[in-house]
Amino acid sequence: MAINAAVDETDPLLAKRNRTISKSTSQLALVGSRVCAIESLDFEIAENELLNQDLRARSDRVEFFGYLILKWVLCFIIGVLSGCVGFFFNLAIENIAGVKFVVTSNMMLANRYLWAFGVFAASNLVLTMFAAIITAFIAPEAAGSGIPEVKAYLNGIDAPEIFSFRTLVIKIAGCITAVSSSLHVGKAGPMLHTTACIASLLGQGGSCKYRPACRWLRCVKNDRDRRDLVTCGAGAGIAAAFRAPIGGVLFVLESLSSWWRSTLLWRAFFTTAVVLVVLRTLIDFCKSGKCGLFGKGGLIMFEVTAESVSYHLVDLPPVIFLGVIGGILGSLYNFLLDKVLRFYIHINEKGRAYKLLLAACVSIFTSCCLFGLPWLASCRPCPGGISEACPTIGRSGNFKKFQCSIDHYNDLASLFFNTIDDTIRNLYSAGTDRAFSKYSILLFFVTSYFLGIVSYGLVAPSGLFMPVILTGATYGRLIGMLMGSNSTLDHGLFAVLGSASFLSGSMRMTVSVSVILLELTNNLLLLPLVMVVALISKTVADCFNTNIYDMLVKLKGFPLLQRHVDSYMGQLTVGDVVTAPLQMFNGVEKVGNIVHILKTTGHNGFPVIDKPPFSESPVLYGLVLRMHLLVLLKKRCFLSSQLPSQINTSEQFSADDFVKGSSGRRDSIDDILLTAEEMEMFVDLHPFTNTSPYTVVETMSLAKAHLLFHQISLRHLLVIPMLNSRMPVVGILTRHDFMPEHVLQLHPFLVGGMRKLLQFKKSTEFLRDIC
């Protein structure tokens, strides 16, 4: 073909091709804030003799129902724990941040403004540094929101330590302190990561070190079932963060998960239902006042407008305008965040001191903004005839006194000098159309927009959801004010619509945004407007760039397998991208060969070939996994000759030996020491070989092979030859072979290929720099 010829002519490209091969099995990615090697997950069922024996032995109904019930019980436990953790997050944040605000407010009441600033800034700095230090020194994987990592995991990419017990603890402690320190970061993302951690740890039967040998849990010791649990856990996290059970499930479905099925929908829904019940019970308990400052402030549920919302055709133009603005601002946000993150990554790689310095700078800057900017606002007289106290002295409320005299309040302080939750509630509240001046809102919007961008990349657990909701609410309200009498909608309602537009402009969610906001505000009549705004924003923003999570996933170097097939893939066949040389094993293979190949390559799957005299001609028997080979070598169940095995494998091995260990932990060939004598012996691979690997003929188009690879969520796809004359296997396709970077590097002269390749190179350059 012309394409092949073009490639063969250019030697440098071929050289590069080989370089790619050697790299392809262990790619690097930025997990949290640590660069480490990632691996693919094995969702495929390895159908070997041993497994079949095992299945036959326990095919009774009791065992099957036990398995089914176990899954539901695990979901129940995930739900309960997620509810408790979500409650604990809020309880801790409300109390820590609450004490800080109460102390500072009291000082200001006593006119000790400088002291107040000192205490405010110092406590913020201490909290931020605590979060940054524990993250940087103990678990760098806990930095950031964790949503990109969870998304990558659900797509089939395993990174070490993302779901470890250490990460879990640091994520909880770090997120609580970071959010309490008034940094402009959210808690929803870290909460999702936390609950996903809990789910994964439950699935593998506890932490790596203290793993109980639970017989039941054996059933879920594979990547498929763990993925399901993590999916449920992720849904539970969002449900706990927003008290939005349906929104949580839909968020995972729309934004995170790569595969889905009805049963999983039910299990995820069950998990979030449990979360909701647990949260409700705990909040009911707190109504008695035993939870310190946790009360109205906790777990957001905004109840914007008790009265029925009414809107007419005349309200449509401002709503559409809001959608367009949201799309533009959202895509700009993504663009700027990308740039800032790249800059931060460069700083962070210089060492821990730089990381901590960066966090300290941002914390001090934030404290200055929050405390300093309210002084720009002039005091406003308290409105009459309202139920709320004015000015509010305590920690929450719409009317902060700040520096003002009695009967006056500072509208900017009501926005700045509050937790993010409280500020959102202020902005959403109805009947407060005159509470804020236009300039205050504008100033707050600009500050919030840019603080959100500069705060995310710090080495501390930090979410994006809350800043985005807040920023959206601000400009929503601003547009409501600018509309003035041209619109009959309440400004609180405009704030909700603003949040919807910015959420879908930045994160490109539509259904889940609508449902989450519906559940947040408890007002169903808003739904049509929220839907319209969300769809418009997403459409507008999609013209400029991709959604924020895909952007982060790409920035972090995760090789995410997209469902979408690029058009150039239709022009190539599988044979055009498959890479040789291929490592294969015989059905009965010499131990020395196995050890040598395992040591010299990083591959995780090897075709097993039966050759004469065992068969007429070389025949593909199946695929054996590195993981299983390591177990075989460890057990030293070797044969002295190359004759087929007489050993009863089911006596020597049980299926339990082959279950997958905990996430991110792998055995290494270097740990297995064999004598020279053993190296000369043989091992019969037949009983351990997956006899039903998926195969494609080498003439299959790459696009259709990609569809197969993605839909079945494979790790290895065997390529078999079209003609009979050659070996029974041409090569193996893995995730990396379908990455556009890889394909375009091999075939840069495809339509539009060169341009795309340059883009990819540019985007991955910096990662190579820092490795």
Next chain:
Amino acid sequence: MAINAAVDETDPLLAKRNRTISKSTSQLALVGSRVCAIESLDFEIAENELLNQDLRARSDRVEFFGYLILKWVLCFIIGVLSGCVGFFFNLAIENIAGVKFVVTSNMMLANRYLWAFGVFAASNLVLTMFAAIITAFIAPEAAGSGIPEVKAYLNGIDAPEIFSFRTLVIKIAGCITAVSSSLHVGKAGPMLHTTACIASLLGQGGSCKYRPACRWLRCVKNDRDRRDLVTCGAGAGIAAAFRAPIGGVLFVLESLSSWWRSTLLWRAFFTTAVVLVVLRTLIDFCKSGKCGLFGKGGLIMFEVTAESVSYHLVDLPPVIFLGVIGGILGSLYNFLLDKVLRFYIHINEKGRAYKLLLAACVSIFTSCCLFGLPWLASCRPCPGGISEACPTIGRSGNFKKFQCSIDHYNDLASLFFNTIDDTIRNLYSAGTDRAFSKYSILLFFVTSYFLGIVSYGLVAPSGLFMPVILTGATYGRLIGMLMGSNSTLDHGLFAVLGSASFLSGSMRMTVSVSVILLELTNNLLLLPLVMVVALISKTVADCFNTNIYDMLVKLKGFPLLQRHVDSYMGQLTVGDVVTAPLQMFNGVEKVGNIVHILKTTGHNGFPVIDKPPFSESPVLYGLVLRMHLLVLLKKRCFLSSQLPSQINTSEQFSADDFVKGSSGRRDSIDDILLTAEEMEMFVDLHPFTNTSPYTVVETMSLAKAHLLFHQISLRHLLVIPMLNSRMPVVGILTRHDFMPEHVLQLHPFLVGGMRKLLQFKKSTEFLRDIC
């Protein structure tokens, strides 16, 4: 293998095997109330030379964006039309049924009870017979709810006429008259079928007969894009029926669709958003009173309780009890419906007269129940201090006067002598705990339960949703009454929970039930209770039987491809089920051979083999479709010798020639007449052959092949041999080869196989009887 040997020993089984083969390509199913041949849909992209040329010719961005925009525009049109149709349904039903009730009520006011009954029963009979006659004589496909047919379509099964213009018209007219005739049937199912029809007709560019030659629409002239449109249409139907945009999308996702992806989620959501906006606009228009009796009664939106719902731990036991009862009643409902339907099908097959007689009987019986049973209730004095008029004279309201004296009302008449919508509203309404007596509710529950079962199978468009919601609401309220002071919940709330439990007990939906009820009742605080009830009911009911739609699909004989893989499939390989002899073509084939094979077999896909001298050894070139062969034969682009083609195919053919025609319409080989001379000529199949068919090796386990077949939604799966010596293709797997009936017939001695086989035989027996 032992399994094969066992089969070979039993000749009768082999005979049956062959019978199965000859039948396998055209299976019969009950579409609506007509038995007709069904076919599989082709979701696979046929990657042949012609298509590639076509793609290269129009790979410009403009065309791509045009395609994208077209899809969204089509969704917009579907949304608008669905909204209008949904509104029209309600407008017509409310007016027809309304006039009927007003006339009857007026007669009863004048004490002319016998006349009133006469008018009531006669008008019901006329309306029912109209619906039955047009359905039986014009479009039997329009009978029933249509949801099983849509579900089968989305799974890849095409039935003639299910989405035709004729079916659409009859479905609308029939459903309106059937529901207006006080038959105990719903409108949601038919509405879904109607909107799916609209979507399909739009996708194929209009009705079969008046198809406009629209160039743009060429892009969506394939089964994949049409499936997406029908998915959006189905969501729009539920959204229009319940004013539940999110519920509609989730219903399709949870219960109907077999495959799903994010883009489709957004498009479906966009469609339902449009529906909502259209409905709102039209209802606003009707507020001016220009829509006759359509008003409060139309489009249900119940607004159960304006005040905030409060509930405590003490309310959990009755709620759990309700869930369990719902599960039991729901599965019993499915069981009885199945039995009654089988009986009805036997009656219906005897001829149209029997069909109509059955409809007439049920109509008269229903009229007697609705008019007669209220006389059993004693009149109750009107409660004081209520805003509503008592007794209500008009057509809706909680307090029907019926035969009672002034200031009294008949509580049974309020339930019976109303449209289903109004009765549901009565049951859901809060603060009416004392409006109904226990015995009235119990009597109504029993009547509603059994009327629902006997009314569904008639030859008229009829849905299941509304009767199920109504029956559930009734026993929910009954349980609320029985609880008495043990529960603090309102009885209206109990009714909502009852509906939730019966819906998920019968239809086994959880997420969509919760969301639909949420959107119906506009009360978010109900959510946790509804979720708990739905999950419990589903779990309990799943112990007994399957959900009602799967049951109907099976009863109707649609070979639905399940996602779930039965355990016995793991014990078989693909080679064990693939059936020979196989029909193949050479790369350049004689016209006579093609015509002969097309005439003698019913297959839809044929492997194309290149043999020497065109290649060294026989090689699989690809798969050619019957549809494409027919186009080739029609065009008569033949060669005089077996030499490879010199004809420029792109000049002779355009991709437009190969687009799929309208749904359910197929070309036949018998329509193509060729001369004897032409029969001796050759045709080059290479440019029209799909060169990338999916293949599996014959040793692949059936379970994993099933996963591939389902996940990629294939129609044909080629089986290639393990060893080199034989022909390059062993056989083709189609949908029917994966059906448990087929597999178990070949291998009845598998674990548990015999028992299952007997079950299957029993369940499909009656279909064979009536064919």
